[in-house]
Amino acid sequence: MKILYRYIIKEHIGPFVMSLSVIMFILLMNFLVKYIGQIFGKGLSAWVIIKLIIFNLAWMFALAVPMATLVAVLMAFGRLSSDNEITILKSSGISLYRIIRPALFAAFVLMLAMIFFNDRILPESNHQAKLMFRSIRQKKPTLQLEPSIFYTVDRYTIVVNRIEKPLPDEWLDLANLLGPEYRGKPETDRLVDVTIFDQSDAKADVTITAEEGYMTYSPAKKSLVFTLFRGEFHKMDRQKTGEYERSLFEKQVVYIPAEEFLYEERKDTDRSDREMTVSMMRRKVEYFRNQIQIRQKNFTNITDQNLAGLQRLILKSDSVQATSVDSLWAGISENKWKAAYHKAKRVVDRYYNQAKTNTKFIDMQKRAVNKYLVEIHKKFSIPFASIVFVLIGAPLGIRARKGSMGVGISLSIGFFLLYWVFLIGGEDLADRGLITPFWAMWGANIIVGLAGIYLTWKTVKETSFIEWDYWIGKLKFWQKKTDKRQKETSG
Incomplete structure (x- = not known):
């Protein structure tokens, strides 16, 4: 076997x-x-x-x-x-x-x-x-520059007139200028006629232009790194428009913050029901059930206190020691009765809102319990x-x-x-x-x-x-019975 x-x-x-x-x-x-x-x-x-x-x-x-x-x-x-x-x-x-x-x-x-x-x-x-x-x-997706297209990153705007793929020998000649961080990256394009508008300073506008340059992303600095050659630096004070600064440079490195361009795995202790084990969900169920019991107990105590207070409010009378309902009515004036009525109404509305809030809370807790129990099963x-x-x-x-x-x-x-x-x-x-x-x-x-x-x-x-x-025979029997009834009705 x-x-x-x-x-x-x-x-x-x-x-x-x-x-x-x-x-x-x-x-x-x-x-x-x-x-x-x-x-x-x-x-x-x-x-x-x-x-x-x-x-x-x-x-x-x-x-x-x-x-x-x-x-x-x-x-x-x-x-x-x-x-x-x-x-x-x-x-x-x-x-x-x-x-x-x-x-x-x-x-x-x-x-x-x-x-x-x-x-x-x-x-x-x-x-x-x-x-x-x-x-x-x-x-965000990796920045892919295109000619004559304005790109905004944080408070910087970048535009390039032309983009060229460098030849291997040209890259080797310029590798020493870019520094050790950019060695061995022949995929970096040459950017021709680069303009960067810097508005990160609230007091001044900065414009940087360069004949050529290169752009890379530095994970260590979480920034776009522009290495620019043969350019100009322009700075104008927003408050003092008469002050203007201009300088020339042969090589300039510009860092533009771009943390969103870097993929970083994040940690989070918050888990949904589908991310929990059975033991985790059982602890959640126990917690919500305890919350329901506590809220129901408090709600019962508050309800008893509210009813007792409402009863005292209705029966309270400073001028008359009421021994019956008729004497209570006779001892209260119309103005006092209206004032007591409005006060009682406000109290009842407050008690009603409390009851409504507690009921909604308990219903939400029960739904949470059902959600975790469903996932456990x-x-x-x-x-x-x-x-x-x-x-x-x-x-x-x-x-x-x-x-x-x-x-x-x-x-x-x-x-x-x-x-x-x-x-x-x-x-x-x-x-x-x-x-x-x-x-x-x-x-x-x-x-x-x-x-x-x-x-x-x-x-x-x-x-x-x-x-x-069996079922076909039953259907035929019912059909014959129906036809017989129709003939008797028509006859």
């Missing part, structure tokens, strides 16, 4: 790896198409882009594994059924339950591995991906889908009797979309507080799992999933 189990599991390995690769490729292409404008064209290094893709592969892997399991089961059992190996095993006295057992065992092991992955690896990957996306969004329910998909895929694969990847992927996409619709819909309902987080995340597994058990039972009994003859 061990040989048979190893054989059945081996039949699943190839389709699983192949389908997992295909699904991961599709998800990766969708990710790149969606974020291509944010990733590329920012002057990022290849290593930064690779790291970003690797971190985002984690959530793709978490989604792809259950779907790949369904494809593998459909293809494996479809191939065994099409080659009549299922029939041979059943004729040898081996039940279909025992044939499916190794696939269920493999799915169980895979489920445990994915639970660990979703709890330990996926949150950290999501956190690092979020930080990288934040850094990339804050980084999700870390277990999605891996458990591998077992559910075995129950669905095995009978469908046997009935399909085809082991092609096209059939496997087509059926798996349909069931996976159905499963995902239940999952997303349940999460939305749980966030609104309409259903509990447990049913939101496990409802899809329960429904699809029960359907899989039913299909497996029908396959073992070698009966059709739906008794078409």
Whole structure:
């Protein structure tokens, strides 16, 4: 029997790896198409882009594994059924339950591995991906100068009349002039007729012109560095327009602050629910539940105090010791009654606003609890889908009797979309507080799992999933009955 189990599991390995690769490729292409404008064209290094893709592969892997399991089961059992190996095993006295057992065992092991992955690896990957996306969004694209185009960086404006690519020998001649920081950078262009307008000084306007120069970015100084040759320096005081300064230079280095041109990975301790482990989220849930209890207790005490104060306000009378309602009315003048009425109304409005604020706060805390509980259940329910998909895929694969990847992927996409619709819909309902987080995340597994058990039972009994003859007979009977009633009505 061990040989048979190893054989059945081996039949699943190839389709699983192949389908997992295909699904991961599709998800990766969708990710790149969606974020291509944010990733590329920012002057990022290849290593930064690779790291970003690797971190985002984690959530793709978490989604792809259950779907790949369904494809593998459909293809494996479809191939065994099409080659009549299922029939041979059943004729040898081996039940279909025992044939499916190794696939269920493999799915169980895979489920445990994915639970660990979703709890330990996926949150950290999501956190690092979020930080990288934040850094990339804050980084401006590398400045690419074009002739006769004005570029503004911070409080500096730059314009270049012509840009030339330096020849290797010309670069070697000028390398010693640029200094050691710029040696070995032959990609630097020669800028001809450069003008820089400097408005960083609130008291003066500075204009720098040069016949030629070079621009590089210095990560150490976080600045654009312009090395200019044979130029002029002009400075005019804004307050004293009569004062004007002009000087010549053979070589001048201008630093323009440009921190946003540098990609820097940032650290952040703030994490969302998808960036937390189960233990982190349980601590959050406990914290919010304690906040709800404290607020409810305080709200109850405040309500009791407010009601008591309101009662004292209504019954208070300086001139009359009221022994009955009639005597209370008789002892209060109309002006005092109106004043007491307005005062009571203000007090009631204040109490109402307090109650409204407390109710809103408690509702927000409950929503936060539901959000974290949904994510906790999700870390277990999605891996458990591998077992559910075995129950669905095995009978469908046997009935399909085809082991092609096209059939496997087509059926798996349909069931996976159905499963995902239940999952997303349940999460939305749980966030609104309409259903509990447990049913939101496990409802899809329960429904699809029960359907899989039913299909497996029908396959073992070698009966059709739906008794078409029975329902067709029922429809014919109802049709005849309807026609008979119509004839009696018309007659």
